[in-house]
Amino acid sequence: MRLLAQIADSRGADRPGALRMVMSLPNALANRLRRHRAPDVHSAVHAMTTEELSQRLTLTVIGGHPDRQDLAHHLKPSILDWQTQNWDNLGQRIARLDSLHAALPSGERVATALGQALFRHIIGPKVCQMIERGQSVTTSELPEQLFAPLARALAKSDTQPALHFLAAQFNLETGWARRGNDFTEFALEDAIFSAQARFRVARTILDHIASRAPHSAYFSELDYRVRAAEGTTEDELNRAALRWTRTDPKSLTPYAVHGQHLLPRWYGEETSLDTYACKVWSKTNETLGAAAYSACYLSAMEADPAVLLDYDPKTFRIGLIDMMQQSEDPDVTCNAILRALYEVSTEGFGIDGRETIALRRARKELRDTFCYLARNTLGPVMPDAWGRGWSETRILRALAEAFEDDIASGRHIAIGLDGAVVGEAA
Template identity: 25%
Template sequence: MKLLSTLIPSTLQGLLSKPQPEGEVDEPLEMPILRRRPRANDLVRIACPDPTREDLIRDRHQHRAQWLVRQERWEEMAAALHDADQSREMTPGAMPVAELMAFGARADVILAAEHALFDGKPARDAPMMDGIEALEHVLEEHAGNAMIACVVAQTHIDIGWAWRGTGTEGEVPNRNRSAFAAHFDRARDILAPYEQDTTGSALLAATRCALLGGTGAEPRAVADRYERLIDLNPANPRPMRAMGHHLLPRWHGSYAQLELEARRTAARTEETWGAGGYTWVQFDAITCDAQACANLDVPFFIEGLRDILAHRPDPHTANLLAAYCASAIGQAPSDDAASEVRAEIADCARWIVRDHMTELHPMLWAHAARGFDNNLRVRSPSRFAAAGRADAMRIITGLFQREIEAGKRVIFTEGRRQITLPG
């Protein structure tokens, strides 16, 4: 056990040990209260479900399709996929169930290929073709099934990207570039019989849009292909985000085309999103292109943020937009032409967090801090989520600095209102 003297500051030790003259009595010494400094988690309290409701729902649909194909029940999987596609079923966070199932159906093959290509080239004995060849046999056995064709075509597209990686064109080895092109060519051939599809399949339309990553398509053709997909399911923001990215000059478009299509999309989807269509189209484009960001109609974009949350006030969307404003935009370089625009958007995190957040979704914050890179390889999901939670808590604590400096604690409630209590 520690001696008492080690627990008392030296200045107090002197006072306590000071001898008292005979007949004199000092006033009682008031010892200061020694408090530990509150931790950030004590100052701001917000529910952090793990997994979130959105995660649970997404995992359920993915695992269902994955389980069915592992049991070789392809017809049953394709029927369920068709039903989800035709009904436009979505999760609360606006993720199409058909896309989740299609990923679950190809997940085993994709993960094996990505693992083999983790360092850019496979080992000599890596069974690179086994999985995709098995899927090609399934495709042959179910000729004419559009849903299975989508799954196999998407597998080729994903493997193509695994070969290519995220480097610039000059950084990609010739062998990898050739493999990328070959897989995209095969995906295009698989989808060719369904070019005149009249079933209104959003999954088929989404797969055709995914093919754009391997082509030099004209801006108008890119916009037309995405427009069809968006019109099939305007409640799904993912095609709007992808279209904006693909209309950047580095891909298939121009800044003028990006602005035009953002405004056209906002007009077509006004009933679903208000001004949010403009915001969704610009969403990813302005995070990776400073000039696109500098060109932004900021008031229209912010109006879109408000309309998105008005039409979809769920925790997933609130976290997505808060993390986007505070982290993806707010922590980007600030020494270019877009710095003022970024500052205005970053400031929106304040009212989004205060007025709309009820719980914290760390994975969204972790991805936002890395620019929502779809090709990001996460070695440890737990550490990745922990980093996202730390970023979020640091940012949110900063947004309530005035209350905290006044000695209060902030507690988030389900009613989207924070309670402040004495510290």
């Protein structure tokens, strides 16, 4: 697999690490916060038909998402353990994945991903579709009795801590399913009450088992996510984030998740995100480079593009490259980063009303970073890593902006395993 653009690392050899750009919010609610507008129009590529453009710019496309295949190896036996109530096997599997900090190609920790995948298998496709649509799922549609076998197992004194973590995750996921994606002022009171009830159960489970989980990254992640879900203070969440980073020091997920929660709409003040990002950069630059700094801002800017007015663009760009270099799969990470940069740098994304001159300028600078990375770090294109709504055609047109001058000059560009190769003008 291609390792980026042969960018030198001033700190020496490649460093292991991972990226997971995720949030404590359910997917439907996170998507609700993104307000899409028409993409920027660049004349040279906009005037060309898709067929004409594809003759100038060819992409090596890889279908599917490598996470799915990797996770399937763990999910299939876990489903069998659930069906046969083989709690020892299931607990040992999760505990082993947790202790190894096992990660999927995207960087997502396997223990957490397995818990969510098992939850979705248990509740069935119909309820999963409701959750994806952002509907509030009631007890009749998602009865808590589905998880009774695991609850009974927790009553035994010798049940492994990992199964307690799993039960807490099931309650967290159920709480978000009950909540739906409506903003608080529009959400039904019953939905909020039902969600909070599940979050409290998750908190009780975690508090009960905390003394047996001093070094578990899986526990620390759930502890953080439950606190963020049920409501807490910025100081408490900062402490929870610190515990999470200490139990999983090579993961960038804690920084990405906490960065978003430090926005004023959640737990932070106007300067909270910048203060935190600069602090983690100073503490982690020897091991993570600027990757933690960029992770803090990348997810936050998707929720609130106004943070573009406060970050350091140069450090951010360096950090994005560090994120790719350290990731489990640089190509997956690169594709995911490019999607985020393109969307956030599109005028109107994430805000209502008119944009300030300063924000338009910041978006332009971010689009420049997108173009730089597209030209220098992108290998195979993975549409599934770009996410819902991103077809191969849409990705082609987005990437074409990075090569607009070359296309206008009649050059042919091929993006593949060796990165972008620009040919001579016809």
